[in-house]
Amino acid sequence: MKTVRNAVGRDIPVELEGRKLKPYKGLFRNPPPKRKAGGYFGYVKPGDKKLLASLEDAIHSCKLKNGMTVSFHHHLRNGDYVTNLVMNTIADLGFKNITVAPSALFPVHEPLVDLIDQGVIHSIEGSANGPVGDAISHGRMKGLSILRSHGGRVRAIESGELKIDIAFVAAPSADDQGNSNGMFGKSACGSLGYAVADSIHARKVVIITDNLVPYPCTPISISADYVDHVVEIPCIGDNQKIVSGTTMIATDPQKLSIAQNALDLMVHTGIFRNGMSFQAGAGGISLATTKFLGELLKEKKYVACFIDGGVTEHVVDIYKNGNCAKILNGQSFDVKSIEDLISNPDHVEITPNYYANPWNKGSLVNILDAVVLGATEADIDFNINVNTHSDGRLLHGIGGHQDTAVGAKLSMMMMPIYRKKNAIIRDRVTTVTTPYQAVDAIVTDIGVAINPERKDLLKALKGSPMKVYDIKEFRDMAYAQTGTPAEPEYKDRIVSIVQFRDGTVLDTIRQVKD
């Protein structure tokens, strides 16, 4: 297999399963084409009905064929019922070789593994977390898995690289014309931002709702002029399961130390200031950092110009205390954030195009001051892995990791130096998810390491009480506890491609040995 070494030192095949791959060349080295792919017209006349009696009717009406691509959004996260329902219906109807393009998958989507085994699902373009990722790692899926960031996914959709035949949109509220939002109904999930690009660009769009309301369903998050069909089902999900393990605040002392160090780093680099912006996240450490940041903003009587994210009650509390002017909501992680999204005019739903697409006319991440991000591994070059565990198994998606790391003035990667017998900070990450060029700081419980390219940050920290380490020191401390980590054992087959947000390839993931 002919390969080319990319700008993070990984050897990338020139071609794989008929796809020509572009190696990653560095930040902003793959400019967009001039024009986006055009969406699809419709031709709906007065009296035409969009509301269909069943999902089967919608699938037939949209003319699904073997080999086509269907998409889903993940706002209901581990409480989503719609992806499994639609894919099982597609399987029952006898379709094969379908490409699934979810914005993310969760443990609840384990039933897809059977459909992978049966050949109903040929490939997955989108985050393949948990059991589905594990199945992919074990070589059970016939086709490739393509991993993209939130911004990269929208870029792929807008450019026509990812062609969606049918977008299935789980909608907590919808009317019979297809206007939808996630704010009301028993399955309310807040923002529906991830589904917006799908609705604009897919050949066909099907709204699936358990809360059909009179026209017009407002606010209009998904707009009727992009919707082909509406189907009512008894239940689209369990919104109590939006909050999963990844959305509960950290309590153990090590994690709280990491969060405190992130806050201190913002303070001592001057990023913490009146009018700053911050992206909050879902992980326990990130939630703790958000909470600490809120407390310091309050103490200093500062007002952040905006906090975006992954919105939780902690962000809402900062707003309610008067320490944040606006909340920009790409995902809602709890009931309090949904309630606030409904009632607070300063709390606004945003799309991943608005937030992170590297090929649009300017995304939110470009003007972000600080972001805290998780990692499964970091290496001494400052590359970050969030996709695979150290045994080589694909278990997590990219999310907004690359996008915010590139955009934010201070991107902080939060991690312990080691976990049990596993060195987190090491010579070489198992998989490069976010390239070192985008990573500003590694934040651990004992101190921070700063990317040597960020001389401005190093200068700012001189003389500060911040404990700044050389990243190799972190590696050495880790190895002292865990020994030098062994490379995972792989088979030859590449099962997954890790794209950079601009569509170039950062790394590949190979099938693990059983």
Place this chain on the structure above:
Amino acid sequence: MKTVRNAVGRDIPVELEGRKLKPYKGLFRNPPPKRKAGGYFGYVKPGDKKLLASLEDAIHSCKLKNGMTVSFHHHLRNGDYVTNLVMNTIADLGFKNITVAPSALFPVHEPLVDLIDQGVIHSIEGSANGPVGDAISHGRMKGLSILRSHGGRVRAIESGELKIDIAFVAAPSADDQGNSNGMFGKSACGSLGYAVADSIHARKVVIITDNLVPYPCTPISISADYVDHVVEIPCIGDNQKIVSGTTMIATDPQKLSIAQNALDLMVHTGIFRNGMSFQAGAGGISLATTKFLGELLKEKKYVACFIDGGVTEHVVDIYKNGNCAKILNGQSFDVKSIEDLISNPDHVEITPNYYANPWNKGSLVNILDAVVLGATEADIDFNINVNTHSDGRLLHGIGGHQDTAVGAKLSMMMMPIYRKKNAIIRDRVTTVTTPYQAVDAIVTDIGVAINPERKDLLKALKGSPMKVYDIKEFRDMAYAQTGTPAEPEYKDRIVSIVQFRDGTVLDTIRQVKD
């Protein structure tokens, strides 16, 4: 010149100034192509600045060239300063042969006539009302004028028929990234819906604001991810002049009788009912009808499912009385409607794509129960003219006339039988703006005439107290007062094309004799 007779009996050139023209063939006889034209990517990096020091800088940065197309929206109506400012700047910079694509023009845009005479403006694709229309009628513009409805304009933009090089968006509030809305600021105009398609599809988008606010400017009506540049100027307009002659309620008895007859027609055809929908408009008669409808809804304790439009205080009053569930706002006509748009979650901004594009996946007009529309003339075939006066001069745009006439279950054309010495109802309209196939009823002060194709309406009215006339009776009454109208005297040259909303040609407008 080779012509083809279209489905309203008008002879349409097969080709005109290099454009191939499709004759109008009837409602829904010109289906869309499969795909829309794609918008334009950008490539904005962290630290890039969108805010420019001057309009000249923005024009240069957008690489304007002779022969290109620039667009404007008309939410500030007769109070708009931006169109004249930009076009004068373009003239000062020495550009020629520019096509202007406004969503509408008003008397305030009279200075454009000089630019037409100077050859700066070559053609106008968009409503050319008042003095500019008059100049076009007198053959002063070198190129063609293309008239489109609101829905037709969006269709043309989305299909690539109307290619906009630079969209200039007057924004009452904007941030330095380009997020904009019309709701706040000294020049607040409410909705910015007309500019949304321009912002999504134009090659370059320039926000012009007199109220630069901290990021993020919310609500986000125009989204930063579509904006190339932002320019701050002292004043974008005078929002006191949004309310012009066309947005004041009728007071004279004849007009009030027309409005009352429209209400009675809704009642006796069963269109007036609990849960009905209604489009309100800006004309004096339309405003009176809205007011009367509100009073009757209140009396009967009915709740309209929505009222869209052209939102005025009269619509807001209906909502506040509890007689309307939602307000869908395509244009805001007064301060009260803007205040309500800001504060009322049931009052929602909509775009003309959502509202009226015949080629999308279903527009609002398709589910509209009733609309009241004005006219300069109607003919005995039920064709309607709103573009020209009976002397042949182009003085008005199409607005949503065709769109709502096609979509609404009951489209009512409101007019007196004659005005002074001019027969309004006549054998043949000077110009066909809305084809008879879309017109349900002519409503005058003395009674109504029903399109004979609407046998259901005629049946419903049998035995009702409604005075139903044969339309020829109206013509006869008119001619008895005015004499048989003379055809306007024209020169040979065609100066304007009246498109149907689907892009086919309903009629042409010829140069008038001086």
